Amino acid sequence: MKPKRQRHLHALDLGAALALTAVYIGFARLTADDGQPVYTGPFWLGCLIAAMVGLPVAVRRRWPLAVLVAVLAALATASLLDIPREPYAAAGLAAYLVGLAEPARRSVPALAVTLPVACGAVYLGEAVVTPAEDWRGAVGVAGLVLLVIGGAWVMGFTVRGRRAEAAREQRRRSERALDEERLRIARELHDIVSHNLSLIAVKAGVAGHVAEADPREARAALKVIEETSRSALADMRRTLGVLRTQGAPLGPAPDLDRLDLLAEEARRAGVDVDLTVRAVEGLAGGTQLTIYRIVQEALTNVVRHAAPTRCRATVEVEAREVRIDITDEGKPSAPRSAAHGLPGGHGLLGMRERAMMYGGSFEAGPRPEGGFAVSVRLPAEGNQ
Incomplete structure (x- = not known):
């Protein structure tokens, strides 16, 4: 017609x-x-x-x-x-x-x-x-x-x-939107792969170290590797599904409700995480995903560079601002005055880019008393 x-x-x-x-x-x-x-x-x-x-x-x-x-x-x-x-x-x-x-x-x-x-x-x-x-x-x-x-x-x-x-x-405009979507997918894949492979690497090292002395601990580490691998594959399928004409079923985007799962994964990798989340209702989905990815990347850095250690992660969402603070105590064997340097690679850069994309601020660096701190401030978009 x-x-x-x-x-x-x-x-x-x-x-x-x-x-x-x-x-x-x-x-x-x-x-x-x-x-x-x-x-x-x-x-x-x-x-x-x-x-x-x-x-x-x-x-x-x-x-x-x-x-x-x-x-x-x-x-x-x-x-x-x-x-x-x-x-x-x-x-x-x-x-x-x-x-x-x-x-x-x-x-x-x-x-x-x-x-x-x-x-x-x-x-x-x-x-x-x-x-x-x-x-x-x-x-x-x-x-x-x-x-x-x-x-x-x-x-x-x-x-x-x-x-x-x-x-x-x-x-x-369509090409720009497509490029932005590809960049978003690339960031999501980086976060998924980096986080999960870090956990796998840590647990693989544990398994190799105690394989003969403590087979039970080695089997537990291998179990964590298996579960983490399956979770990573599922996340990657959901993320890459948007690139297919007949795509895989897409799950919901990660939000604040899944921060507990991040903390649990970090605990299984040897980091004692103390997670505190205080949030108001109605936070925009994009902002929730950004918070999730920043916390994920920060915990991944802790696992990669400081495990086993203690870590405090705090997410506070108020009417106008989101505050994200992740601090760790560093490796127990490291001298208090010898705080480790910046976690290398693209982790900090990715967190900084996400914060800047939402008009927020980002700070990260060694703590004087030892360990490392990440502090992010975001405008709270979408609050009702």
Whole structure:
């Protein structure tokens, strides 16, 4: 079914076609009361020419070039038979659609042929075949016809250019949105892989260290590795599902309710996590995901660089601000004055980027008393 707007436009074209046909039938019936040349042929021929001038306009949106050719031929014939008393309105309507709907490689040559033919037919009809004007008057009428047809084509061509530019801008926006989505997926995959592989690496080291001395502890570490691997695979399938046409079922995005699971995973990797979450209702989903990923990355760094150790993670969501603080005590064997350096790699950079994306602040560094601290402040978007 055609869009409602298209149906309205076709109805307007039909109305214009019938009106032009009726006008030209009226021209064919004019008498020579004022001494001006008039059509003197059979009435049926005048009606046929009138139909050829007006009726093709009804289908100008479907066949723009064919309609222009048909209308131009009919108008040229009418001019030579002294039928028209108007400046080629039908040709103007057809030329507008040619400029609008046809590419320049076809519409420009069509205009180049149409203007000389139309102006020549008008001049011959007005000044040569049945003179009604002197040559100056005939040139004036031909100039008016040129203005109508050329102006209509220019209008259509201009609208076509604006629509093409709007379409290009829409494509650029779509490409930017796609790039942003790819970047988001890349960040999500980095967080998933980094967090889970860190836990796996720690537990694999434990298993290798106690395999002979304490087989039970080794089996427990392998169990953690198995569970963490399955969880990571499930998260990756859900994240990559958006890239598939027939994607895997997508689960809900991680939110504040899943912070307990992060803490539990860190505990299994040897970090004693003291988690405190105080939040108001109505926090936007995107902000919750950002909080989750920041806490996940911070705990991953603790597991990777300080386990076994103690860690305090605090998330406070108020009406206007979100405060995230993660501090650890460092490795028990490390001297208090020898606080470990910045956790290397992309973890801190990823947390900083997430905070900056929401207009927040990010601070991280060694603590004077030992260990490491991460502090993030975010605007609380979406609170009700």
